[in-house]
Amino acid sequence: MKRLVFAVLLLGYFSPAGYAQKLQEQAAKQATALLPDLIKWRRHLHQYPELSNREFKTAEYVAAHLKSLGLEVTTGIAKTGVVGILKGGKPGPVIALRADMDGLPVRERVNIPFASKEVGEYLGNEVPVMHACGHDTHVSILMGTATVLSAMKKDISGTVKFIFQPAEEGPPGDEEGGAPLMIKEGVMDNPGVDAIFGLHINAQTPVGTIKYKSGAEMAASDWFTIKIKGKQSHGSQPWGGIDPIVIASQVIQGLQTIVSRQQNLTKAPVVITVGKIHAGVRSNIIPEELVMEGTIRTLDSDMQKDVHARIQKTVDNIVAASGATAEVVIDTKTKVTYNDPELVKLTLPSLEKAVGKNNVSETEWTTGAEDFSFFGDKAPAFFFFLGGMPADEDPKKAAPHHTPDFFIDDSMLDAGVKAFCNIVLDYPHSKKSSK
Secondary structure (H helix, E strand, O other): OHHHHHHHHHHHHHOHHHHHHHHHHHHHHHHHHHHHHHHHHHHHHHHOOOOOOOOHHHHHHHHHHHHHOOOEEEEEEOOOEEEEEEEOOEEEEEEEEEEEOOOEOOOOOOOOOOOOOOEEEEOOEEEEOEOOOOHHHHHHHHHHHHHHHHOOHHHOEEEEEEEEEOOOOOOOOOOOOHHHHHHHOOOOOOOOOOEEEEEEEEEEEEOOOEEEOOEEEEOEEEEEEEEEEOEOEEOOOHHHOEOHHHHHHHHHHHHHHHHHHHOOOOOOOEEEEEEEEEEOOOOOEEOOEEEEEEEEEEOOHHHHHHHHHHHHHHHHHHHHHHOOEEEEEEEEEEOOEEEOHHHHHHHHHHHHHHHOHHHEEEOOOEOOOOHHHHHHHOOOEEEEEEEEEOOOOOOOOOOOOOOOOOOOOOOOOHHHHHHHHHHHHHHHHHHHHHO
């Protein structure tokens, strides 16, 4: 009887699942031991952020680290992107892990010793630069994941691609960049990727927790420009001109009724925001032209197309009624970030082992956007959120992303490393067992 029990234990220990569990325990210990380095890397990157398509020093920092691990490293992809390839000692799938690297034109207001004092150039203007969306933590986590997995190379089934992406926030002006350019330049090929995973730190989610959503998770982001051309006149004689400012106010109200009165919001949310208006040079002159810019957020492709058509129709009818003319340009920046349901199902146990089952929960979709969405066109994709808010803070009071007061608690960055490592170690076996 004892021999039988011992045999069963050995079978469990040397089974693919048991062996993966042993490796995950080893990876977890290494990730925990690596935490001081994760924090050091993150704070260095935070102190020296760079804008989209200008991540030169960040790329050098990342590439030097990957080369020190003995990975195959390629630089200059999509301008400043870096890719490291780890070939495991056993056959298996190609798994891609992605981190974005760029900062934002925001002046940091957080009182921390490693606060950014950097400046950069954005569309011809000198601007402050800050990691106001947590991309510094993403880079640190992926550097740490590469560190842990490279030490386990002989035990890994398949190949791991570590993708460090520039310009997730959008390339400046008319430049190409971000995930679309990385894909265009072959980052998902040679070898072809079987599945890709990404994470995003979240300042309103408690540190040490993970949130996700199966299916549509983050919105498509379209940017629009509306140019209204009227007729210039003296401000004291508005009847002598066609006022594009008054027309613009009517257009803005019309755009909001597309959301509030023309879309089935029980199906999916829609947002239309005008964020920028420029017109006129003097208080007593009615200008000839006005330009407004804004964003559209949708989580359903059919609704996205319908909103585009309704914006054009709304603008055309309002300006025609006023005797003006208008031009509408809509540029799609990202698609809906869609988490492949089968991949989510396979991956959840890996996340639960990383932070505990009670610390993983499904959340609602968000109208924020991510160009990680484009990778999902090339392979099944799963994108999840890692908590970065101090445990004792009220989520309603935590500063949101893209603001001067944005703050991340980096005391549990190893949770992200554990999650990524578990995914790499689990996926080859979970994929086989699901067939």
